[in-house]
Amino acid sequence: MSGSRLALVRAFPWSRPRAAGYGRLRPGAGLILPLALLLAGCAAPSIAASAPEQATAFIETRVAQVLTETAPTDAPTEPPTPPPPTAGQPLEFATLTPIRTPLQVPTAGATVTPAATPAAPPTPGTPCPDAACAQAAQHFILERPAPPEAAQYVDRTYGYGSTQQGLREPHHGVEIVNRSGTPVLAAGAGTVVAAGPDDQIAFGPATHFYGNLVVVELEQAYHGQPVYTLYGHLARVDVTAGQSVQAGDVLGTVGQTGVAIGPHLHFEVRVGQNSYAHTRNPELWLKPLPDVKGRPYGALAGRIVDLEGNLLYGQTVVIRPVDVNEATRTKYITTYAQETLNGDDILQENFSLGDLPAGRYSVAVNTTKFYEQTIVIEPGQLGWVTFTVKPPAP
């Protein structure tokens, strides 16, 4: 058990270690066999039997190759050359646009439907002060991008803003894990603005990152800004740029192209621009799951700030069921790892958790002392908590 997990257990006696998840390893972090097999492919079938040092050297070389590959010389535009990622340092991301068609910017008279005006939330730029504001500002408008017979839930080990306890790069989306070949569905109606491999232009920190991807610009704008949904690591792409899609239309199939460990869908929401620097937490956009075995779901979001009101990064939040269906387990999430992980324009949250069975919860953080609040999650609604805390010593 790692030191940080020990500390977690001491701080929260009911805590338990979490399973490994999916996504991109932070360079230099513990590289594991599945990534070795994925990156090695058929070219190095003996890697698993080689000396560990040789395997590690090979993997690190291959990772460097994957992360620094540039576009062919006949590429229509020169992709940005990403800086070498450094653990613990935020990456610089260029603003990127799809290569195949220009962005569909909403214009007056077009098919874009203006976002519904929330009842009485504050204007963008002012964080939500209370639960009523958060509920008025909630916007669960997206369907699950997986068919009903497949897994619908968001993987809990590597949520939006997570680094998986320092192991991986801060996550700009969420994972929905299903076997290869499972259909990937449009989460909302819109226009396909990119479809195909990301080998010529980077949609993430580098090319060859999301593999085969689809980006759909939603019909619905958000406070005047365009909204994009991104579907990454697809095995197959079934749509083309310029095509209109409805929620539930098949965009392709689940795969593990790009930098991925195991087949899964990487799902992102981007607001304002179709770029890696403009992501938002998809759990604030996906409709909470409907009743499952008599358990209706809601969601939770909030802010953890210091005494001056600054957001605190990477703090553990423990969400413990108090008066909820007995099958509900305690959840552990962290506040967003760094400032590149954007909060919602209105809410300005720095943590969020979707698909929370309705009921009463204890929400706790432990910095210099133990802070706890009790909250009731209503079916289909967003619960909201704010903690102002004395931050832990650096």
Ligand SMILES: [Zn+2]
């Ligand atoms: Zn992902």
